[in-house]
Amino acid sequence: MSQAAQCENRYRALLRDQRPVEVLMVDVDGVVADTVRELAQIVSTVTERHCSYDQLLHYSLEDNWGLDRQRFYDIYRRYIDATEGLRTTGIIEGAGAALRQLAKQYRIVFATARPDDHREATEVWLQRHFGDLQHTVYFTSSSDVVAQWTGGKDRVSKLQLARQIDGLAIIEDNPHELIALSGYITPIPVCFAQPWNNPLLNAKLNEFYRGDWAAIAHHLAIRDQN
Numbered sequence: 508m509s510q511a512a513q514c515e516n517r518y519r520a521l522l523r524d525q526r527p528v529e530v531l532m533v534d535v536d537g538v539v540a541d542t543v544r545e546l547a548q549i550v551s552t553v554t555e556r557h558c559s560y561d562q563l564l565h566y567s568l569e570d571n572w573g574l575d576r577q578r579f580y581d582i583y584r585r586y587i588d589a590t591e592g593l594r595t596t597g598i599i600e601g602a603g604a605a606l607r608q609l610a611k612q613y614r615i616v617f618a619t620a621r622p623d624d625h626r627e628a629t630e631v632w633l634q635r636h637f638g639d640l641q642h643t644v645y646f647t648s649s650s651d652v653v654a655q656w657t658g659g660k661d662r663v664s665k666l667q668l669a670r671q672i673d674g675l676a677i678i679e680d681n682p683h684e685l686i687a688l689s690g691y692i693t694p695i696p697v698c699f700a701q702p703w704n705n706p707l708l709n710a711k712l713n714e715f716y717r718g719d720w721a722a723i724a725h726h727l728a729i730r731d732q733n
Contacts, residue, residue: 529674531613537680538699541597546586566703592628601720615642620649623659
């Protein structure tokens with residue numbers, strides 16, 4: 508039996524044993540906002556070190572180019588300026604159609620660890636792309652990235668937030684968050700496929716259903732068949 512089929516069977520079993528899933532919590536960067544792809548293009552141009560998107564095997568992006576944090580942060584600020592503070596970042600292919608389909612079954616909650624100075628831009632961006640959907644935005648902390656990049660004062664983690672919401676399904680690309688959430692949340696989170704969360708890099712990621720937006724939308728529709 509394939510890995511995908513095994514994940515599908517586990518997911519079906521979990522749904523049979525619990526209350527219906529009513530809320531879908533969706534990460535922003537790398538899941539609906541194409542920030543990483545755009546940032547990677549700028550880093551490759553500035554450093555003259557080409558790194559294709561499929562070669563981004565480290566979630567800590569600076570490690571893909573062998574840059575120290577400060578150098579990478581300086582380039583990141585260029586990207587922020589180029590996108591008007593993330594207001595003009597592109598949307599990941601398939602995200603709009605999939606979430607509009609899923610919104611018929613779930614209440615959509617976006618959760619992001621973006622820092623406070625990107626809060627307004629994030630809300631503007633989500634409203635532009637998903638304003639026709641009833642949704643909520645939460646700004647969370649992050650346990651694996653330095654404070655200047657993410658988070659803010661008096662925030663809860665995604666795990667803490669997930670524990671406060673009944674009937675929750677989660678879509679996430681960060682391997683650290685996926686593993687942290689999987690030990691406490693059922694059904695286990697769904698992994699939005701990115702190069703940095705390939706199970707070949709970390710065997711712990713084998714337990715997650717992993718796919719693009721079309722595959723994930725189909726996968727989550729299983730809920731209505733149980």
